Amino acid sequence: MVHGTWGAYAGVVPANNRLGIPAIHLQDGPQGVGDNVEEVTCWPSALTVAASWDPEMMHAFASAMAVEQKTKGTNVLLGPMVNIARVPQAGRNFESMGEDPYFAAIMGAANIQGIQSQGILGCLKHWALNDQEQDRADIDVNVDERTAHELYFPAFEAAIKAGVGTVMCSYNKVNGTYVCENKALLTRELRDRMGFQGWVMSDWYATHSSTTAALAGLDQEMPGFGYFGTRLSDDIKNGIVRQAPPPGHTQTHTGHLICRPK
Structure with missing residues (x-):
């Protein structure tokens, strides 16, 4: 459950028949069914829908996309993208909810509620400060x-208040640390302050470690298992990563797959 693999979707977590857990099919994305799937709808961009200034329209847009994703076997839609459009030439601004944080909050919440009204999960991305495409895997965003x-x-x-089920951590660094192993962002901000109760997956190939990422709050490596496969299981066997928090540690995040209390 803590890593994916490849298949007919952007990412697949194989079924665990012993425990009765079905496969998880993760699919792009915020603009409709992607990844070379045929016979799908070409939807308007999220930014175009946001320009309606109508949260009900955004809810309807996301709900309709979710219906199509569901018919294609998806159960985690990899969207919405709610990064703020702060860099005018950013390559994914068309997927965003614009440049105003209050407006983006209203529209992003409506999008999540629309997706999850159809019985599949949305994936909120890209947490955090992933506001440009150029050098996105290496850039270090320094912000107060x-x-x-x-x-x-x-x-x-x-x-998160609207109930989103999953969050995707981004490629970039923030204040010197990769987001997918940044404890301040994954634990202090996302879980402790915002109250997120779902699971955090990495952006595709954005995992950089096993121990550091797991202890910081990353739950799932996508799409492969370079770090959260044998390396992580060895870390657990050797006591480097605990299966439960240390004594006195009171966090009980129900969606946290790695360091969850028994």
Whole structure:
């Protein structure tokens, strides 16, 4: 459950028949069914729908996309993308909810509610401060807490309050640490402050470690198992990563797959 593999979808977590857990099919994305699937709808961009200034329209848009995803076997839709459009030439602005944090929060929450009204999970992305495509795997975003909280976090927090099931951590670094192994972002902000109860998956190939990422709060490596396969199981066997928090550690996040209390 803590890593994916490849298959007919963007990512697949194989079924665990012993425990009666069905396969998880993760599929792009925020603009409709992707990854070379045929006979699908070409939807308007999320930014176009956001320009309606109509949360009900955004809800209907996301709900209809979710219906099509579900018919194609998807059970985790890899969207919405709620990064703030702060860099004008950013390559994925068309997937966003625009440049205003309050407006993006309203529209992002409506999108999540629309997706999950159809019995599949949305995946909120890309947490956090992943606002440009150029050098996105290497860039280090240096930001103070006030700026992060006022501009970049509101859309994520609103979607979490709306009940989003999964969050995708991004490629970039924030203040010197890769997001997918950044404890301040994955545990302190996302879980402790915002109250997120689902699971955190990495963006595709955005995992950089086993122990560091697991202890920081990453739950699932996607799409492969370079770090959360044998390396992680060895870390657990050797006591480097605990199966339960240490004594006195009181976090009880129900969706946290790695360091969850028994």
